[in-house]
Amino acid sequence: MKSSFRDTFRIQGFRFGSGEKSLAIVGAMRGDEIQQQYICSQLVRHLAQLEAEGRLVPGHEILLIPSANPYSMNIGKRFWPMDNTDINRMFPGYDQGETTQRIAASLFEAIQGYTYGIQFASFYVPGDFIPHVRIIETGYEDVQTAGLFGFPYVCLRKSLPFDTTLLNYNWQIWNTKAYSIYGGQNGQVEGTMPFYIISSILRFMQRVGIVSHFASAHPDYNSQVIHESDLTDVKAPVSGLFYRLKTAREDVRKGELLARIIHPIEGNILEEIYAPDNGVVFFAHNQPLTLQDATLYKIYSLR
Known part of the structure; x- marks a missing residue:
């Protein structure tokens, strides 16, 4: 798309x-x-190397699109900068509609017709997740194949009316087996999490017959299928500075201290946050401030 103020808006994809x-x-x-x-x-770098080494199974095309919203990333804004709309809430798109509807329409046209679709998604609340595959239940979901990534969990979520505009939902409706990958946090590139996720993607590709001769030293789990309703939300009773003591992937016991909320001016402890049950921290808020009733943790209870 042409732009009045910046370079032409382009979405760049790589085919292997x-x-x-x-x-x-x-x-x-x-x-x-x-x-x-x-x-x-x-992944672009890894797939280019695998292709050069002849380790992509013949007869398969892979399309990889690293970014569909470089404008927002350039200015550090989560949603489309002109009208604050979310591209991932615009599918399958409309090529005569608003800007984000047109972007979604063009993107969806390019990625339709593939057997498998993987989206690297993010949660509406900032925080850390246990790495997992998330699937919206549409009646077309393929849960068994989701286990081939080797993540600890496959999380199913019942679709709500506003989910019909998500990429995951629309991919499924148009006969693509769709998987949303969550793990780590949005703004961080250091550490081992990105490479664990990359390894899991390549493991999936090997298991479905797209890549040959792939081996990984990263953990491979027999994925446990859970429902989002199995997760217990722990919310902030008050606003304040959020000082967390537990983060994602940690085991907790009922009554164990998870975090403190501190008065931002006077420095005293306003509230202490305790684990509601024995389990594992599935999600942990990771910002230094919290608002009242914000989700601080999601606990997967071990009953």
């Missing part, structure tokens, strides 16, 4: 292999999804 449309991968659709774009950039 040729033949059947086997796998489409979509990275950042929001301007703060830095880790998602970083993972895609490293």
Whole structure:
């Protein structure tokens, strides 16, 4: 698209292999999804090397789109900068509609018809997740294949009316087996999490017959299927400075101290946050401030 103030808006994709449309991968659709774009950039490098080494199985095409929203990323804004709309809430798009509807329409046209679709998504609350595959229940979901990533969990979520505009939902309706990948946090590229996720993607590709001869030293789990309703939300009773003592992937016991909320001016402890049950921290808020009733933790209870 032409732009009045910046360079022409372009979405750049990379194709590997040729033949059947086997796998489409979509990275950042929001301007703060830095880790998602970083993972895609490293996948570009890995797939280029695998193709050069002849380790892509013939007859399969892979399309990888690292970023669908470079404008927002350039200015550090999560949603589309002109009207604050979310591209991932505009699918399947409308080529005569508003800007984000047109972007979604063009993107969806390019990624339709693939057997598998992977999206590196982000949660509406900033925080850290246990790495997992998330699938919206549409009646077309393929839960068994989701286990081939080797993540600890596959999380199913019942679709709500506003979910019908998500990429995951629309991919499924148009006969693509769609998987949203969550893990780590949006703004961080350091550490081992991105490479664990990359390893899991390549493991999935090997198991569905797109990549050959791939081995990984990263953990491979027999994925446990859970429902989002199995997660217990722990919310902030008051606003204040959020000082967390537990983060994602940590085991907790009922009554164990998870975090403190501190008065931002006087420095005293306003509230202490305790684990509601024995379990594992599935999600942990990671910002230094919290508002009242914000979700601080999601606990997967071990009953």
